[in-house]
Amino acid sequence: MSATESSWVQRLWPAAIFQFALIAGVTQLKTAANALVLSRFESQALPYLYLVGALITAVLTVLPRSRPDAPTESPGLITVMGSILAMGLAAGVSAGQRLPALALYLFADTFTTFVSLRFWGRMASAFDAREARRAFTILNGFGMGGGIIGGLLVQALAVRLGTSVVVASGALGLLTAGLVFHFNMGVVPVVPRPRHASSTAAPWLYFAQSPYAQVLGALGIAFAVLSSFVDYLFRLRVEGTLSEDGLAALFGSLQLWIGLFCVAFQLLLAERLLGRLGLLRYLALVPLVLAPLAIATLATPLLWPVHLLRLVETAVNYSILPVGIQLLYAAVSDEQREAVRSAVDGLLRKAGVVLAGLLLIGAGRTATGATMAVAVVGLCIALVVLLFRLKPAYVEALEERVGASVEDEVEVGGETQKLLVEALGASAPERVLRAVDMLAQAEVPLRVHLPALLSHSNERVVERGVELALELGAHEMSPTLERLVEEGPRRPRDQAVWALARLSPARAERLLPSLLEHPDIGLRCAAIGAMIHSQGHSAALAALSALLARGAQAPVAERREVARLLGRLKDARFASPLAQYLSDADSSVRRVAIDAAGVGQYLELAPRLLLFLTWREERKDAREALSALGDRVMPLLEVTLNNRAAPVAMRLQLTRVMRSIATSDALHAFLFSNVRDDAFLQFRIGSAMSRLRDEHPEFPVDVERVREALGRRRDVYREYVEAFRDLRAALGDGSLLTRAVGDRLDQALELSFFLLGLLHPPQVMRRVHQLLVGKDPRRRAYALELLDNVVAEEDRELVLEQVEAHHRDLPLGAAGRLESHLEVLIQSEDSVLRACARHVAQRQGSLVVPSAQESDMSEVTVQKMFALEGVSVFSQSDVDDIAAVAAVAREVRFRAGERIFNQGDPGDALYVIVEGAVDHFHDGEHVLRQHSKETFGDVSLLDGAPRPTDVVAVEDTRVLVIDRRDFLDLLADRPELLTGFFRAVSQQLRQFVEAEAPRPEILASSPLPEPVALKKA
Template structure:
């Protein structure tokens, strides 16, 4: 049929399937010849006694069947888990090669029986399970047709050709003269075929790992591409729809969304809104176009100086003064009514602009007044001052820094945008402080990236300085990765051993991104291996904690949920560290595959890890990923690897209270009050003096519960994004 022909064509053209088919073909021939050796020897032992011959084969096959069953039951799973397909695929051909070589050297019943024992004992146990796993990387829809074609067609062809060759090697076939090989000659031919089988299996092993890697990498790309394209398309369609809506409120909402994005892509749509019936839509569209310096709208801005709305006239005056260098006083005298802040901003822009009218002292006096205008009433003054400062590089860095620190997000955002344009050294400190501000942190990181390597030493010093607020240090790795240089990579390497789990996660994550940009950045392997060992120990410690908590707390309890979220973050840090050690192994793809809801993708990812990780690392990592390994088994491994088993909920919660993460400490403090763990009161007293308000409040409430007050402990808040909470 057409489908069958397509399947055969697929096997012929894909290297992995081609190697798999060749191996099945060789297996059919080698095992047929191995069995023939036993038949040949048995015939010599019982030449005329059919009953004795049947008894011999019956006894032998029953014995080998029992051996294969025991091996399948006791050894196949552990061997596959410990060594992976990459080793077990070589086990049968290596054993048959040794058996064949033994028959060549010492032909006789013992060596032939041993060779057949290798064949029967391994082929229907370890090798059979390995063979089934070789189909795992193939897409589920194509797997069954391909397997049927190889198992039925290729295997039967191998049997047939093996029989023909065996006939030629012995007494002849269909009139062809035979070579009259004896036991030793057949064994020698089989050793040669087994050597080819070993070579094909070795190549297939490499193709197997590559095929799995491609499979999980494609899954990651498909997931990211689908998510990104759908979100981008939906967002763009929604914004375009709202920009063209009849309701001014919908248009204004779209403009507020665009203000937080790159405005350039909406330039054409914004120009069309300059003629919108709603005055606020016209004003905000003009402000956005002014922000990107769109000089093409200068004629329209000139017309808008006569707009009936004061706000629109003011915005037009500011645009013309800033971007076109027009004297604002002349226009004010000509046209009349304008807002006070626009007059001040226009004059400051005019006096700051290059030319014969430039007077920086006068401009500073006006700008200082604008910056010092406090409160909500002065927001427009301060915002316009921030925009005017872009005209004077380096002259007013003190004013720019003050505006970056402004309490109003819109003012601070304009100031950061100005700093991004000016790249002024005097604004670096304020930009670093602004990283902690969720409203402008992203823009501040982008502005710092414009400084390039010049700002790297400062960022590195702040990242390593424990006196710098933690919420600032947590954002510095993002700024370094945006700089994206080898020097930024070295700064991140120096910060790998950070105590705070979130800082450590972001340093590791940023290093992963930088290594892709700059593979030449050298990583201190000893340092990364030390940190990896600590993270793995911490992950197993989390299993110990989880096991000790479960008898006392339900799975939905906040403490148990906190530990589970902690473990997810620990696992991601472990994978990112392994990616630093093995950058060519695509371990991040494996991590994404393990989190997939598709069981085939998860199985592929686990099998990939089984084949690419070093044995010592594989024994530590695979058990925490393999769904067949129970929680009790993981706890037992933790007790063996980490030591210090936890036998009670009180010990587990004491471990959490001593962790380095405030949110995890908060969850544990809540549990102390709920479970009335009086022995942990001293630790609660210490945490009650914490600077973290949530931790302080929960610890105080838990202490009151321990003293007999029945006031409930406050619920813990959600953990911060990207938080790692290792308890080890």
């Protein structure tokens, strides 16, 4: 038995025994009380008893609560005290007095509710939402077992020894339950109650704010009214048919059959139905079963329908409702749950009993068997409606519990607008530009603010003002634009030329021709472009031809401006000249030309732009240019994405381009991409698809294609899960091959939730996945509950196997099956898995490894990958990322005594020791020695800070060097690499702090702790 299972059993068994004994005792007390009241009073007294019992319970519910660990809050102590009181009532009943019968009826009713609130509150803190499904079902099974025993005791004792003996027997059952719980209560945890939760007003404030709590309260009232009506209908039909002891025996027999039914239901059906139907449909079984039985009582005067109705109603009250209602509280926040439970189970459900009593009193003699049956049917219909309304509120509450609520758009209100308008006059350009963007996004009119923007002291703000003037068609700004052209700063001046030509052609005609020969190439190109764009001016065309004729002989600055001009012209005649600048020797010219191809919408240049996706300097500009081409370039992008002959690096960039295009065609291309392709590329496609769906939920999706893709992810799980277990057993969790297979399983699960996000809210699906793979079992339980209620059963079945048998939670497999898995993996279509498996097989030496294929990873890169195996800073990274790092790492050797770098040198690389050892010296003092698989220069890799130590090779040493520029370039495309890097570094620092905490003298003697100095080396 696992530690988790053992802990679960230890929490369960004292509660189960308590529940068994409690229900056995309560069954006897309630059965005896019902028989006594029916035999000694008329049935018309029952509504008043309902009313008084409900009021007593309500008063007990609203009384201030003690601390959770106080003796008066213990279900065990409360039950012991109840047994003493019940024994006294037994004595009164045996004397033949009528009042003790009423007191017993009220005691049995209020005591059961009072102790149940304490008990279930303790159980809710002992088990998470998913454990509770199983635990609560078992607890109810034990309770029903107690109900059977109680029913048998009533049958055996009532006729032979009398009803008073039944009451005494019930009191002994309570005493047993109380003692069991009291002496084992340490096993069941007590969760401290938040301070504000003890306030009487707290639950009502929550009810006022929470639609879920409101429907939950209405549900509690409706179930209470239904139970009272069924009880009253039953008593009307059997009144006067039997003696006091006969009635007790009848009720005992009913309780016996109810108990047998409930035990069978709990053991055989309850958990399966919960899993199959989900919580809300499970609860809907109650009205759906009771309504036909109530109709049957109208169809025949025989007693069997009303007996069956009473039996089933009591059975569901003991079996379905306790589990179902208690599970509904899981969606309530921890701070409010106990108070809401007390309010619903204690006050509101008793308010339902009060309501039922008042209705019955008001109905008087008209409350006949027929009218009560009709009322029961009506209530069943009302319950179905309430459960239908509960689902969206329940899902919303669960989303809040897991932190996956869909965010509403933030509206810019009047006060916020006022603050943003004030920010337009700020001196800080960032603040002004941010305010402009927010006001524009909120569609606040900006025309009146153009003078302030155009007169700002910062060039960037003025340039933004010119752009806005052009967008808004602000002709009144023409004089200001003319002044900017004549005497403004460079960047807004060139932009003002274009704006002036559009907004005031007459002014432009007078001013711009004189600028065609201006010495400032930026202003000259702006004038040429504005005149060609607006008038097709021959002089401007001639000036442009002269610039183009200079070609590569022109200065770099001129080539940049001409390339930019060709883009702004947006004329197909200039696509060919612009193509020449894409081949320019200067990278800055190429980048401007790439940007111009997107601005000018030159679709014919798209194939050339694709090539730049693999160039470090030009990559970002190429992505933006291709994105600017929009849907027109999608056919080319889709073909390239699915072309396995194209470089994977290029195709990985295409996922970002297509997501940026953000059209329905882009989503369609993602969904219908190649199903047999690079695993990491498929993962990137899934991630981009999920984010795109998040931004555009209105885009149509092929549901069948999504389900096919979900099925393929399930197939990946089935293909690799046993291999993963066996590799863990044979090679360990740290093995690169084990990690690679585990990564594929991780990606398959995450991809499944990306795909579910196409059919359901993607933000919710991503959050559910995050919690399912997290470490918090309670939040994981909430995520599973949300998954059950949001995702359709057909779709849920496609991911259930991966979720319920998560590969990292499964036990280790058989190490002896290693070779059989290697034989399969070295033939895999997955290049990373194939490379890792080949390396392990060669190291094992017992398998014949086939010759390398052309598509295989280079042997040098594989060797560097395995050199990084076991290196702590990459221990949290995916193997795909490690392969990318290995591809840019270079191997360097140092002889013993050779200096690797000096203190104060620029921090421009990370070093991984493959073989050998190094010493660190700070101001000549030895501070640290490092060996194989350790790293230095970790933090310098990110901040570029000077080296705080000298590093010298102790012996002949081989290291892998990862240059900072190469690493940052990887981070631009693989941000998840940084997550793993930081996780590992923070773990190292935490371990160091814990190890060095007792040594303050070391920390005081140096400006930095040694390993911190090392990590910044």
